[in-house]
Amino acid sequence: MSTSWLPAQSGTRRRRNLISTFMLALTVLAMLIAVTPLLFILGWLLIQGIRYLNLDFFLNDPAPIGEAGGGVRNGIIGTLIMSGIALLIAVPVGVLTGIFLAEYRSNPLATVVRFATDVLSGIPSIVVGIFVYTIIVLPRWFQGAAFSGFAGGVALAVIIIPILVRTTEEILRLVPSSIREAAAALGVPKWDYTLTVVVPSAFGGIATGVMLGLARAAGETAPLLLTTLGNNFYNTKLDQPMAALSLQIFTYAIAPFDEGRRLAFAAAFVLIMLVLLVNIATRYVFRVRSINL
Amino acid sequence: MTEYAQVVDDAESAVVIEQLTCFYGAFRAVKEVSLRIPARQVTAIIGPSGTGKSTFLRSLNRMHEVARGARVTGTVQIKGVDIYDPKINVTDVRQRTGMIFQQPNPLRTMSIFDNVAIGLRLERRLGRAEIADRVEACLRAAALWDEVKDKLALSALALSGGQQQRLCIARTIATQPEVLLMDEPCSALDPIATLKIEELMDQLKRDYTIVIVTHNMQQASRAADRTAMFMMDDDRAGYLVEYGPTQDIFTSPRDPRTESYITGKIG
Numbered sequence: 001m002s003t004s005w006l007p008a009q010s011g012t013r014r015r016r017n018l019i020s021t022f023m024l025a026l027t028v029l030a031m032l033i034a035v036t037p038l039l040f041i042l043g044w045l046l047i048q049g050i051r052y053l054n055l056d057f058f059l060n061d062p063a064p065i066g067e068a069g070g071g072v073r074n075g076i077i078g079t080l081i082m083s084g085i086a087l088l089i090a091v092p093v094g095v096l097t098g099i100f101l102a103e104y105r106s107n108p109l110a111t112v113v114r115f116a117t118d119v120l121s122g123i124p125s126i127v128v129g130i131f132v133y134t135i136i137v138l139p140r141w142f143q144g145a146a147f148s149g150f151a152g153g154v155a156l157a158v159i160i161i162p163i164l165v166r167t168t169e170e171i172l173r174l175v176p177s178s179i180r181e182a183a184a185a186l187g188v189p190k191w192d193y194t195l196t197v198v199v200p201s202a203f204g205g206i207a208t209g210v211m212l213g214l215a216r217a218a219g220e221t222a223p224l225l226l227t228t229l230g231n232n233f234y235n236t237k238l239d240q241p242m243a244a245l246s247l248q249i250f251t252y253a254i255a256p257f258d259e260g261r262r263l264a265f266a267a268a269f270v271l272i273m274l275v276l277l278v279n280i281a282t283r284y285v286f287r288v289r290s291i292n293l
Numbered sequence: 294m295t296e297y298a299q300v301v302d303d304a305e306s307a308v309v310i311e312q313l314t315c316f317y318g319a320f321r322a323v324k325e326v327s328l329r330i331p332a333r334q335v336t337a338i339i340g341p342s343g344t345g346k347s348t349f350l351r352s353l354n355r356m357h358e359v360a361r362g363a364r365v366t367g368t369v370q371i372k373g374v375d376i377y378d379p380k381i382n383v384t385d386v387r388q389r390t391g392m393i394f395q396q397p398n399p400l401r402t403m404s405i406f407d408n409v410a411i412g413l414r415l416e417r418r419l420g421r422a423e424i425a426d427r428v429e430a431c432l433r434a435a436a437l438w439d440e441v442k443d444k445l446a447l448s449a450l451a452l453s454g455g456q457q458q459r460l461c462i463a464r465t466i467a468t469q470p471e472v473l474l475m476d477e478p479c480s481a482l483d484p485i486a487t488l489k490i491e492e493l494m495d496q497l498k499r500d501y502t503i504v505i506v507t508h509n510m511q512q513a514s515r516a517a518d519r520t521a522m523f524m525m526d527d528d529r530a531g532y533l534v535e536y537g538p539t540q541d542i543f544t545s546p547r548d549p550r551t552e553s554y555i556t557g558k559i560g
Contacts, residue, residue: 106361177359182398185356186412186464187388196411200402 042272049266057266061234062248068259072267074234074243076274078149081236082228082244083217085153086160091210094161098168098209103194114169121162128158129223137227142239149235149242152228156220160213167209171202207286215275221246245271307332307472307502308353309370315348318362322348324530325367328521330472335494335503337513337539340523341554345531346506349523350474353504354390355383372471388415391465391501393475397457399449399464406445408460412468427467435463436493455486462493466501473497475505479512491516510555514543522551 007013056071063070097117101110132155136142142150175198183193199206221244224230230247231240245267252264308330315323323345330336338346351357352365355376369376376386399408409428413419419427428445432438437459444451449460458478465473475494479487487509494503494516507513513520520543521536535548546552 176398178394178396178398179400181356181359181394182400182461183411184359184384185354185387185392185394186468187384187386187415188411189384197400197402 042269045265045269045272049262049264049269052262052266053269057270061243062232062263070263072243072245072248072263072270074231075245075248075267076270077234077236078228078231078243079218079245079271079274081238082149082152082156082224082242083214085150085238086156086217087210087214089154089157090161090164090213093157094164094213095168095206095210097161097165098206099172099194099199101165101169102172103190103198117162117165120158121166124222125155125159125220126222126226129155129226131155132158132223133226145239147227147229147241148239149228150238152224152242152244153238155223155227156217159220159223160217163213163216164209167212168202168206171205171209172198174205175201204283204286207282211279211282214278218271218275219246221250225250245274305332306330307372308504309368310353311368311370313349313352313365313367313369315345315352315357315365316363317348317360321528321530323352324526324532326533327367328533328536330502330504331519332502333498333500334518335498335505335516336519336521337517338504338506338521338523339508339510339513339554340531340534341525342508343529343531344523344525346523347476349531350476350504350506351392353472353474354387354392356387356392358383388412388468389471391462391468391470391473393458393461393465393473393478395477396481397454397461399452399457399460401448401450403449404446405441405449405452405460408449409463409467412464416468428463431463431467432460434466434497435459436489436496437463453486455482455489458482458486458490459493462490462497466497470501472502472504475503477506477508480508487512510543514539522546522548522554524550524554 056069058071058076059073060069060071061074062072097113100107101114101117104110132151136151136154137146137148140146142148145151179197179201180193183197184190188197224244224247228244228247229241230251231243233243235242249264249267249271252260252267255261255264306329308328310326310328310330313323313326313328314321326349338350340346348357353369353371353376357363357365365377371386371390374381399405400411403411406428409431410424413424413427429438429442432441437456440456441452441460449457452460458481462473462478479490482490491512494505497503498518505513505517517539519537520539522534522542523531524534525531535542535546535551537547541547542551543555546555
């Protein structure tokens with residue numbers, strides 16, 4: 001019995017199926033190439049740094065150069081504090097700007113702001129460091145301090161504002177306009193339903209944007225060199241130079257002895273895990289809280 | 294076209310539309326519609342796609358203004374008030390007119406209860422008990438109370454499509470609007486849910502003036518007291534062909550275009 005109603009397996013048909021399989025293979029290959037560095041980096045950091053990943057590593061400050069042992073407690077705390085300052089400044093500014101761009105997109109000012117944001121996101125982070133160095137560090141603008149944790153936080157804020165603006169805008173655009181119409185038809189003023197209906201339905205996405213910003217802030221090194229300088233000791237005062245994990249990785253990695261390099265690997269692993277943990281925790285909280293998108 | 298307006302002069306008019314023309318930028322979507330919509334009756338707007346029915350309906354509560362470049366000429370009076378008067382605030386107009394959309398659009402981040410209560414908080418400050426009473430009354434009026442009374446705190450998305458649409462109706466009547474505007478409210482619903490909405494409209498018209506846009510001719514003939522027929526002109530602008538008691542439109546249309554449409558020859 002022939003499969004009469006099915007089309008005959010012509011050459012064209014076979015070639016199309018072959019192309020389909022080939023394209024799928026290409027995308028899978030691209031995916032593998034994309035995730036390989038991630039797995040390789042995580043694995044390599046773990047292998048190289050595992051010897052130092054013990055409780056002492058988290059509870060101690062760096063040992064004097066050349067001595068064994070020492071940890072990155074001050075770096076973890078410094079990174080958390082400066083990233084926190086950055087978020088405190090950048091989240092209100094960035095998210096509100098994103099709301100403006102998404103909800104008033106035809107406003108002539110929105111075009112200007114969107115362009116300015118794009119330009120800002122393209123500025124190298126070292127330039128942002130010089131900018132903050134010039135306006136805060138040099139004039140000792142913050143409580144008479146030169147290099148300070150505060151200046152570091154401000155530099156990180158400038159770097160992540162465009163990330164927050166763009167992710168907030170993109171995610172709000174995904175909120176169906178039927179929701180806005182539903183609220184508008186009830187006579188709810190625009191500012192009201194934007195804050196009570198539109199933004200809450202995008203909380204999960206906005207949180208993801210904040211996490212992207214945090215990850216970026218935690219990993220930045222260059223602007224911190226010019227603003228907070230780094231510190232070998234434990235310091236939580238905002239008007240003093242502050243340690244940061246990224247700075248410690250840099251310092252250890254260029255140290256001319258094996259011990260330092262292993263410490264750098266361990267610190268890098270801690271930094272990545274720190275970002276990952278905060279990320280997972282935030283996602284979990286927002287998945288529970290917001291009803292659905 | 295004013296001759297059709299005379300037909301309904303015996304009933305009290307809730308909405309009086311004079312020479313209404315709607316534009317989107319340079320494009321004229323609806324031209325020179327004059328219509329008197331009687332109070333506490335159901336008025337259906339029928340006609341082929343693209344004849345400006347939805348635009349016309351949305352111009353009755355100024356929702357068409359969410360589109361860029363939308364404007365109208367002519368007048369719309371609801372209960373004697375010109376809603377396009379420059380002194381009038383558009384959010385006030387929308388608060389006093391209810392709109393039901395084609396796709397049920399409950400507010401997804403809110404509970405079933407809050408979906409109904411959202412309009413209430415815009416008015417004078419109501420006590421918690423008072424709000425709860427009003428929410429229950431509206432859900433009962435929307436024939437939804439028995440189905441949701443045990444899950445008021447759940448997300449509105451937990452409801453079926455038909456239930457969501459009745460929730461939207463409950464939400465809309467919470468502020469006791471002067472007129473209910475329905476834009477193909479049943480096109481996303483199955484026949485059983487559609488029937489429920491039609492029964493509901495029959496209940497609601499005791500208290501409310503209802504205008505419904507529909508593609509479903511059976512629905513218009515079942516549910517509407519009056520029917521207005523829209524067509525598209527050569528310049529793609531929608532206009533009013535015929536307006537009168539539903540029975541007359543469906544049994545003895547005066548315009549041959551209406552007859553062709555309702556007998557399925559065009560559209």
